[in-house]
Amino acid sequence: MEHRSVLSRRELLTRGIAGAAGLAAFGATVSATDEMSGHAHDPHLAGTVGAVPVDGFDPMAFLEHFDRGRVSRLPSGQTLREYDIVAIDKEIEVAPGVFYPAWTYNGHVPGPTIRAAEGDRIRVRFANGGSHAHTIHFHGVHAANMDGVFEPVRSGEEFVYEFDAEPMGLHLYHCHAVPLKKHIAKGLYGTFIVDPATPRPPAREMVMVLNGFDTNFDGENEVYAANTVAFAYQRRPIRIVKGELQRVYMTNLTEFDPVNSMHLHGNFFQLYRTGTSLVPHEFTDTVMLCQGERHILEFTFQHTGRFMFHAHQSEFAELGWMGLFDVVEPVA
Amino acid sequence: MTQRSRAIWPWAMLPVVLLAAMAVVFGQSGLVQFMRRGVPPVEELTFERVTLKPDVITVGIVNGGPDPVTVAQVLVDDAFWAFSIEPGSKIPRLGRATIEIPYPWVPNEPHEIMVLTSTGLTFAHEIPVATETPSADLRFFAVFALIGLYVGVIPVAIGLLWYTMLRRLDRRWVDFALALTIGLLVFLGVDALHEALETAAQVAGAFQGTLVVAVGALGALLVLQMAAGGSLKRGGVEGRRMVALLVALGIGLHNLGEGLAIGAAYSLGEAALGAFLIVGFMLHNTTEGLGIVAPIAHDEPRIRTLAGLGLLAGGPTILGAWVGGLAYSPLYATFFLAVGAGAMAQVVMALYRVLGREAEGSAWTPLNAGAVLAGMLVMYATGLLVA
Numbered sequence: 001m002e003h004r005s006v007l008s009r010r011e012l013l014t015r016g017i018a019g020a021a022g023l024a025a026f027g028a029t030v031s032a033t034d035e036m037s038g039h040a041h042d043p044h045l046a047g048t049v050g051a052v053p054v055d056g057f058d059p060m061a062f063l064e065h066f067d068r069g070r071v072s073r074l075p076s077g078q079t080l081r082e083y084d085i086v087a088i089d090k091e092i093e094v095a096p097g098v099f100y101p102a103w104t105y106n107g108h109v110p111g112p113t114i115r116a117a118e119g120d121r122i123r124v125r126f127a128n129g130g131s132h133a134h135t136i137h138f139h140g141v142h143a144a145n146m147d148g149v150f151e152p153v154r155s156g157e158e159f160v161y162e163f164d165a166e167p168m169g170l171h172l173y174h175c176h177a178v179p180l181k182k183h184i185a186k187g188l189y190g191t192f193i194v195d196p197a198t199p200r201p202p203a204r205e206m207v208m209v210l211n212g213f214d215t216n217f218d219g220e221n222e223v224y225a226a227n228t229v230a231f232a233y234q235r236r237p238i239r240i241v242k243g244e245l246q247r248v249y250m251t252n253l254t255e256f257d258p259v260n261s262m263h264l265h266g267n268f269f270q271l272y273r274t275g276t277s278l279v280p281h282e283f284t285d286t287v288m289l290c291q292g293e294r295h296i297l298e299f300t301f302q303h304t305g306r307f308m309f310h311a312h313q314s315e316f317a318e319l320g321w322m323g324l325f326d327v328v329e330p331v332a
Numbered sequence: 333m334t335q336r337s338r339a340i341w342p343w344a345m346l347p348v349v350l351l352a353a354m355a356v357v358f359g360q361s362g363l364v365q366f367m368r369r370g371v372p373p374v375e376e377l378t379f380e381r382v383t384l385k386p387d388v389i390t391v392g393i394v395n396g397g398p399d400p401v402t403v404a405q406v407l408v409d410d411a412f413w414a415f416s417i418e419p420g421s422k423i424p425r426l427g428r429a430t431i432e433i434p435y436p437w438v439p440n441e442p443h444e445i446m447v448l449t450s451t452g453l454t455f456a457h458e459i460p461v462a463t464e465t466p467s468a469d470l471r472f473f474a475v476f477a478l479i480g481l482y483v484g485v486i487p488v489a490i491g492l493l494w495y496t497m498l499r500r501l502d503r504r505w506v507d508f509a510l511a512l513t514i515g516l517l518v519f520l521g522v523d524a525l526h527e528a529l530e531t532a533a534q535v536a537g538a539f540q541g542t543l544v545v546a547v548g549a550l551g552a553l554l555v556l557q558m559a560a561g562g563s564l565k566r567g568g569v570e571g572r573r574m575v576a577l578l579v580a581l582g583i584g585l586h587n588l589g590e591g592l593a594i595g596a597a598y599s600l601g602e603a604a605l606g607a608f609l610i611v612g613f614m615l616h617n618t619t620e621g622l623g624i625v626a627p628i629a630h631d632e633p634r635i636r637t638l639a640g641l642g643l644l645a646g647g648p649t650i651l652g653a654w655v656g657g658l659a660y661s662p663l664y665a666t667f668f669l670a671v672g673a674g675a676m677a678q679v680v681m682a683l684y685r686v687l688g689r690e691a692e693g694s695a696w697t698p699l700n701a702g703a704v705l706a707g708m709l710v711m712y713a714t715g716l717l718v719a
Contacts, residue, residue, distance in 0.1 A: 046411040095412070097404030097421070097450050215452025222407075222448060230412065318411030 046318040047231050050096030057092065057108045059232035063206050066115040066193070069122075079120045081165075085111065087130040087153075087175075087188065094213045094223045095230040095320060103130055103175075103186035109228050110209040110253070111190030114173070116165040118197045124161040128153045134183065135159075137176035138192055139292075141166045149176045168196040170275030170294045172251045185214055185255035187228075191294075193249055196278060203245040203298065206238070210252045210260045210289065210311070210321060221256055223320050224311065230320025233309075237324035242304050244330070248297040249275070252289035260321070261288045262297070263312040269299035286312050301327040373399035375449055378536035379457035380428070381660055382445065383465035384437060391431045391445055391457070395423040396536025402450040408435050409444055426538055437462050468658055476595055476653040483594060484587045484649025487614045489642045491621015498622075498629035504699065506629050507687060511700035513579065513623035514683050515707020520586050520620075521676030523715075525549065527589060528669035534662040541666050548670030549677070552585070556678040564682055575627040575682045576641060582679040583620045583645040585672035591652020592668060596660035615714045619707075620645060627686055 069081030105111025137148035142163035153159045175188035212221030263286040270280035275296040310317040376397030406415040446456040466472040532541025563574035688695040
């Protein structure tokens with residue numbers, strides 16, 4: 001599969017035409033008619049005014065994009081997945097009209113969602129095009145010199161990370177250069193999914209990285225979001241088909257605040273902590289995530305209509321980490 | 333135009349023309365970028381007037397920084413909120429904008445408004461106690477006139493009644509009253525200067541609040557000195573009457589500033605004007621009446637003159653309360669307070685002259701010096717009531 005560094009709406013439309021099964025609903029979700037027109041002037045709903053253009057980074061496209069890398073087979077028969085990741089300094093729009101001088105993997109925050117099956121060989125060629133030394137520290141089981149801690153990659157240099165994808169579960173990666181807090185807050189992080197050898201049951205799958213941005217650099221976040229853009233999924237609700245199994249890979253990479261959370265309206269979800277078990281740990285509608293903590297959430301909606309999902313810390317919700325599921329009847 | 337002036341003009345214009353040329357070269361050459369070193373623009377937004385109507389908060393902001401500022405989002409109490417901004421979200425240097433936020437604010441509770449600019453900087457303003465901003469209706473004018481009446485007009489009028497006592501005292505004690513007045517005015521002048529500098533801190537940086545104080549105070553002093561100089565020099569009844577007029581004017585300007593502050597604080601919910609505070613202001617301001625009549629105690633002024641002087645001193649409180657309640661601006665408040673301070677300084681100078689003339693050269697008898705101190709102490713003591 002060709003590696004894509006920047007997601008764009010055009011790319012997604014192309015993929016939609018290509019007919020990728022998992023993206024069948026995508027074209028409809030992206031259409032402008034779906035925007036919650038006029039909500040900005042509803043005094044009973046917090047939110048930003050205006051819209052962030054999606055030509056740079058489209059949260060709706062990011063939501064369902066999984067990068068499985070360039071696939072080949074090693075002589076041993078093991079599957080090899082190769083990735084190119086470039087660190088780039090880039091100004092990103094985190095709320096309509098609000099720009100943040102980010103450090104990114106591949107030009108967007110969060111970085112690409114890397115997905116492999118348990119036991120696959122992962123090879124990441126990391127080039128540092130940024131102004132500071134960076135690394136990629138993957139969570140998982142690997143050799144000490146592949147940990148992305150003691151081998152800072154200086155500006156203009158490269159490094160190749162190679163390891164087997166294990167254990168199965170939902171993991172993350174982030175820069176581990178010092179000062180650590182700064183490198184994470186600036187946007188150097190992403191999701192790393194290791195699928196079990198026997199795949200999970202088919203479902204519509206989404207990835208959400210909970211993050212925040214300290215736009216005035218006072219050590220507190222001004223903007224919160226799932227996938228960077230404040231209120232992105234409130235403005236353009238995520239379409240869900242009633243009765244269809246939904247699976248959300250949710251990772252918390254919010255800096256400065258020790259915890260974040262997820263609350264689902266009008267429904268409950270099965271919770272797989274760190275995604276390391278195929279048996280759910282809990283059936284709930286609210287879960288707390290520490291920095292770096294991540295869970296797989298599974299749910300099926302029984303009712304149609306608009307349902308919120310957001311941090312149950314009301315402050316985070318009203319500062320941007322708030323979205324809507326628009327549940328529709330299945331097309332006959 | 334004479335031969336001589338024709339010869340002068342080109343030389344006067346030469347530096348100006350050169351300066352303009354230099355400015356053009358500087359602007360065109362990219363020197364600005366070179367000197368900036370890629371440092372992001374400095375943004376400075378200052379909140380001016382914040383008004384509260386049912387479910388609507390209106391915020392006036394001014395850009396006092398060196399560069400244009402773009403307002404990207406508005407937060408109320410740490411929540412992104414809907415808003416509209418007039419005339420536009422990009423505010424030029426020294427430009428103003430009005431932001432309207434439909435927000436269900438809660439009476440008697442604090443709220444925080446925060447503006448998030450395109451570069452991610454934040455500027456916040458706290459509403460200490462949310463109360464509905466009065467509209468400019470009959471009730472508003474009546475209530476604020478009443479406040480001004482109680483705080484300014486009535487106390488001064490009551491103070492004027494000391495006239496009957498003063499006219500029966502011999503000259504030594506009238507001098508004492510004059511010296512006491514100097515004490516009162518020094519206190520009020522310092523108070524006005526302090527208030528002016530304090531308010532100047534709220535003025536957007538580019539408008540240079542502190543220098544507005546300097547220009548306002550010195551300007552008032554010079555204008556009054558120029559206008560009243562002749563009468564003061566001649567002395568006698570005319571001179572003393574002029575001094576009384578100046579005292580009344582100085583106190584009036586001070587009370588205008590006081591009215592502005594009270595009106596603004598009251599309408600913005602920043603001050604609960606309790607009965608105690610009103611009584612305090614009355615006591616504090618009553619002494620001002622004494623100051624006005626002291627210079628003319630032995631001149632048998634007409635009742636009409638006294639009433640006019642009282643109105644000049646007390647009336648501006650009402651005017652100030654109205655303006656403060658409806659259109660408070662830190663810039664204008666700073667200016668008026670500074671003008672008040674300058675006027676007070678001029679009056680102190682005039683009074684000293686009167687005292688010197690009365691005392692034939694030795695103004696600072698122990699009695700008079702004590703009176704100045706006593707005047708300040710009286711103001712200090714009554715000031716405790718309004719703290």
